Amino acid sequence: MRLYLLIAGLCFLFFPEPVSAEPGNVFRLGVIADTFSGVNQNDARIALNVLLEKKLKDDFQQDGAETIVYPDIHAAMQDTQNGKLDLLTLPTMDYIRIKNRIRMIPEMIAGIGPEKEQSYVFLVNNSSNIQSLSQLNYKNLIVEKGVGGKLALKWLDTLLLEQSLPESGFFFREIKQVDKSSRAMLPVFFGQADGCIVRNFAFETMAELNPQVGKKLKVLDRSPVFGSVLMCFRPGIKPGLADSIINFIQKMPDHAEHRQVLLLFQVKKIFRFTPEHLHTLEALLDRYEQLKQTSAKD
Incomplete structure (x- = not known):
């Protein structure tokens, strides 16, 4: 039952209302496996894809959907660089490390908890x-x-x-x-x-x-405090589609059934992203690298 609620909620999370799109397109959602745990990844991917196919064809006039779960960010690099993914959900730490090498734009940050950043x-x-x-x-x-x-x-x-x-x-x-x-x-x-x-x-x-x-x-x-998870769009994605997704996600806490989906991910709110959300984590990673280099010299 929990898996069904998760998959059904994700389907409506990403595709809440009709937005016109050019036929012939397949919407591709990429998820780095570390962003969720406690769910069978293959079962979730298959069930989500079946539901997304119907929703996309009915409401977006697209040919279908493809959901890809990557074991890590390195496995997703080529697909982000060649524009294959429309939306990518990834850990903030991964994004900081490879942000200059991927063609994805962060738009939302999901704190694993009630705030956008956690200690x-x-x-x-x-x-x-x-x-x-x-x-x-x-x-x-x-x-x-x-x-x-x-x-x-x-x-x-x-x-x-x-x-x-x-x-x-x-x-x-x-x-x-x-x-x-x-x-x-x-x-x-x-x-x-x-x-x-x-x-x-x-x-x-x-x-x-x-x-x-x-x-x-x-x-x-x-x-x-650190931000945990980012949601990034492909450059050039239709503004109407991106705006619809963002608006719906931000309204999820207002609906009981959608709150249940967020709670499965231990998330209560998803916020619009600003670069300041990454500052403390960037400082931590810089400090770690400095200490690592110093210890290697000793």
């Missing part, structure tokens, strides 16, 4: 008496899968390098990835794991639902 918290159990990162050497860590986990680990690697410690892959005995933030926090709560990194809003939500979580878990460190 992350490193949590430990209060009873562990852990006061600093250095005490976690050869301990185990839990992070979320997908874009959130990769952002969290990049922030963590930067913290470790700033303290002249090895990066996370060498510093921790094990780094486990899980589908949900609750599956990261609860093992730490029960003393089955040494630490976890989750989005701050997820921690605050769980602590509100269960005050014992807020009492037993301690914030060891907190990241700056």
Whole structure:
């Protein structure tokens, strides 16, 4: 049922109302796999494509749709460069790294949570008496899968390098990835794991639902705020089509059935993009590269 709601909602998300388009075109949607987790990618792609085909033919007079899930941004590079994709959903960290090499224009940013940008918290159990990162050497860590986990680990690697410690892959005995933030926090709560990194809003939500979580878990460190996911259009896409998609997505929180779709992605709102949304993440990546180069010389 959850998968059906997800696919049906995505169909209406991208194609909410009739907009004329030239016949002979196939609308191509690209999705980098890291932007979602907990859903069977192939099942989602097939079901979404079937629904998109009907919606496009009925309301857009286009020949059909093609939904492509790429394992990473490198797999999508050629299709973005030759203009094959009309819309691409990708992690902000990927966009920053390759923005000068792809022909896509960011128009929307989706915070994985209620705001356009999120902070992350490193949590430990209060009873562990852990006061600093250095005490976690050869301990185990839990992070979320997908874009959130990769952002969290990049922030963590930067913290470790700033303290002249090895990066996370060498510093921790094990780094486990899980589908949900609750599956990261609860093992730490029960003393089955040494630490976890989750989005701050997820921690605050769980602590509100269960005050014992807020009492037993301690914030060891907190990241700056980062945007997580961008939606980019192909240059030259029909303005009417692009505007229709943008307007509909921004109105999704006003409709209960559409809010359910957003919640499946842990998203409450999608905002118009401005370059300022990437500034803190760009600064983090620059800092990481500087520290990496310095440590390589030592």
